[in-house]
Amino acid sequence: MSRLMILGAGGHGKVVAEIAKLMEKWDEIVFLDDNEKLREVNGIKVIGQFNDYRIYKDRYNYAFVAIGDNELRLKLIENLKKEGLLIPALIHPFTSISDNCQIHEGTAVMAGAVINTNVIIGRGCIINTSSSIDHDGVLEDGVHISPGVHLGGTVKIGKHTWVCLGSNIINNVIIGSNVIVAAGAVVTENVPDNVMVAGIPAKIKKRLGVIDSD
Numbered sequence: 001m002s003r004l005m006i007l008g009a010g011g012h013g014k015v016v017a018e019i020a021k022l023m024e025k026w027d028e029i030v031f032l033d034d035n036e037k038l039r040e041v042n043g044i045k046v047i048g049q050f051n052d053y054r055i056y057k058d059r060y061n062y063a064f065v066a067i068g069d070n071e072l073r074l075k076l077i078e079n080l081k082k083e084g085l086l087i088p089a090l091i092h093p094f095t096s097i098s099d100n101c102q103i104h105e106g107t108a109v110m111a112g113a114v115i116n117t118n119v120i121i122g123r124g125c126i127i128n129t130s131s132s133i134d135h136d137g138v139l140e141d142g143v144h145i146s147p148g149v150h151l152g153g154t155v156k157i158g159k160h161t162w163v164c165l166g167s168n169i170i171n172n173v174i175i176g177s178n179v180i181v182a183a184g185a186v187v188t189e190n191v192p193d194n195v196m197v198a199g200i201p202a203k204i205k206k207r208l209g210v211i212d213s214d
């Protein structure tokens, strides 16, 4: 039997659970969430809190982290792997993904996403609704591509970076780690690590705290 625990029963978790159901790979799907009041969400039982994965790991052989915080998501994935849990990539059936792509464990690809040839997507990424990643793109671990974002060809994006709603990144641009690209931005030049950029063309608006990824 294949059974899946989804860590996070909020808005993102609900979307992820629907993808998991559509994939028809798991005999049972449950949530874990730190909101103790939750018992059931959209017909899926909430059986415990995040850290209870240790209690349930013998029954549920798969686990998926469905939380928006890019850094925390990756840390939890590491913890789950240490417990021997299998971490799938969850891919909505209504997507267009080249056979020549790599999509690593713990990544969710939402409805309407288009991922073109020779793209590499790291661990624990979110490729959100109706976004597109063109040929030869490289996304490091823990990147979030929000709904309606479009990346031109050969764009590179560093670890933990969040590309917000509806922004566009032109071809060949390199974006650093721990960057926020604000909603609606058009990024035309490379972006260094640890900054927030916004506007058309996107400019640095502020410096961000460095994330200690260890």
Ligand SMILES: CC(C)(COP(=O)(O)OP(=O)(O)OC[C@H]1O[C@@H](n2cnc3c(N)ncnc32)[C@H](O)[C@@H]1OP(=O)(O)O)[C@@H](O)C(=O)NCCC(=O)NCCS
Residues within 6 Å of the ligand: 128, 146, 147, 163, 164, 165, 180, 181, 182, 183, 184, 185, 196, 198, 199, 205, 206
């Ligand atoms: C980027 C964002 C997260 C705000 O970040 P923040 O750190 O709170 O930014 P601040 O409010 O401190 O703004 C800093 C500056 O950037 C500007 N700014 C923020 N967002 C902007 C945007 N989308 N476009 C243009 N300028 C923007 C602010 O006006 C401010 O400018 P100022 O210094 O000249 O006054 C938010 O604006 C955003 O884009 N949210 C979208 C979230 C999203 O995509 N959600 C989907 C999840 S699935």
